[in-house]
Amino acid sequence: MPRLRRQLEEERRAREEAGRLQEEAERRIQPNTLLRLLDRCHESLSQAIRVETDATLTTQGDATDPVNRLYPKRIVPWPDFPQLQQQVWGKLDRTAAFTSRPLFPSDTQIDYVATNIQNNPIYSETSLRNFERDTVDNFVEKVIHPLRDDGALRHEFGIQGRVTFYDRVNPSETLLESSLGQMNLRDTRTPQRPANTRPRRARGRARGAAQGQKREGTARRRNRRADQFCVHIVANERHIPVHAVEFKAPHKVTIPELVAGLHQIDLARDAIDQEGDTFEFYATRLVAAVVTQIFSYMIYSGVRYGYICTGEAFVFLQIPKDDPTIVQYYLCIPNQDMQADDEFRLHRTAIGQVLAFTLQALTADAPSQEWHDAAHDKLIAWEVEYLDVLREIPETLRKDQPGSNYRPSHWKRDRKIHNTRSRTRCQPGVSTPKHPSTEGNGSEEESHSPSAAAASRSRSSRDRSNKTQSSRESGKTRSSRDNKQNSRKDGHSTRPYCTIACIHGIVSRRPLDKKCPNWELHGRERHSMGPREFTRQLHRQLSRNRDHGFEQLHICGRTGYLIKATLLSRGYTVIIKATTVEKQHRLEAEVDNYYRLRSLQGQHIPVCLGAFMPRIAYWYHGELMARMMVLSWSGTRLQHVINERNSSFFHQEREKALAVLRLHGVVHGDSEWRNMLWDDPGGRLVVVDLEDVKWLKRPQALDSASGNAQRGHRVKVGTQAKIPDQLNYYLHMTSPGPWLGLTS
16 A cells, blocks of 8 residues: 555656646747846856857957047046936836737747857857857847837837848848948048038137048058947838947957956047056057947947947947047946846846847937037047057966956936937837838838739729829828928928929929929929029028938938938928949939930939039038939839739839830849839839949930920020020039039
């Protein structure tokens, strides 16, 4: 009997253990809550970091090369960083439905990552980048993604699209690669600011900057891009930089060096061309060089936030919006911060800090044009090789570094959670323009409309009557909504784009297009100005205020940077394609091609109203714009909407459009879908990016069949007295000399 009881007891325990293991297995595959995710990732991933200590197995190159990089005048502590981070967490904690719901990767998924990293010590920047991507970046993305599904949080943090991290060396999307490439890669020449952009009283202060920029241009920058960018991708094609990231292997920049070297630094006084023999001095020089590198990237990229990551430590940085000559820092060491036993310890994990920092940067005001002016006027380059800094450090100091006196700070609950949401990124009750590009609309909300409409037209032998009525109703709805408010508090226009027919009417002086959502603001029955006057007025408006009526779309191609522009006096809303001095020849060629193909404008290609050289400095992603071309908005970019159902139809439409170009003696050099738009109201495909066309024959000077010419007029070059006003401007533009810079 005792044996039987023991046997039954053992069987009971075995069943309980099997049940417990089954429950544990099922629990491990269930999604985690946010706080449990932070806890598990910290224990299994952050604390699993291994730093290679064998010098023969580590990379020994220079940690940074600050030669010809703009340096901050001062590096200062960021005292309110903990409070700002905690404000972000306060907003998340207020939404219990988000923080308490099991929405995030399971224990099984975390264990899989832990298995992959356990035998991979960090020995270089590349291995560090891989480690951070697997243990931090991917999880931050997975936390931010469901924020878009919560209306309150989406509005709170201004999230309009996907937030992701992209490496410099391996961008996975062509558009992003192009955007970031345009954002930071430059020629050796330094663009000259228009002569009359700065007040006379600023010349003395700017003299040093001009000299520094001259020195800066004498040697090509080896690399003008950070190791990584956090990017906010809106409507599939608007790539808005959020913050920059610079990786430094932990054997190159150690924790003791960061702790000793991070303090208030006046670089001219404490680091540049200075001598010393203490560990603190060398650490200060080292830290100043590393901070200078990412600071320079941030200035050139037009972002105010960034951080340095060694895997063991994070140095979070902010350039103040009112003073681009200084940078604020805050040092975090997650594996030591978590040892502090308080209620906010999980917020100070690596994922917790990067998550809150990213959300903080998302809600921050974008740098103003004046911020860029001050940065390029007041900052100069540091001409120091980091290898020299390394060689100056005695080997004994590097091998026998003093212990770190880093002490985690205790965060206190901030009961006054201020709304730090940016007026720049998103406004209450104001949506982003439905048509974000000139060249097209990549919005997710409307991405299926053109394809559905096109397929319908194909099936019904191009019967457009229903679609025309739908477009009218849609236009009336947009007009009613957008007429309530002409511009946001940041000056950006809330108006929808004018129709291509409306802008073409400026050229042809036709009656107003009443399908245009802005037509009631344009005047009475006809357009009151021609293309030359329109371009002149838009240029004057830009010269008076670079923000009001102008919104950067964060869409960058090989040549151009796109801007949404509204002529505030008349409500006309168009696209400006801007470019730098290095690439202005491409834009000039494109304007010339538009002129030669003027008979196709408004039908197969956008309407070009003119071009000008801005009389005032205009910055875009840190680049100085030198030429601007004014175009009509012309439809939805087809690369975002083409699919198996509509592919055949759009292929046919593209072939027809390209055939029309060939009939006019032109072969498009890049006929990919990114250069094809669908104008839904007009039911037609529009070809853009005419900078690379090949001319098969010399076109006639003026085409009598031109849609831009008045009926019954045949005009020859040289008979300018007989040339209609709308064509006279094109002749003015294409003549050698001042057409790119209107002087009045």
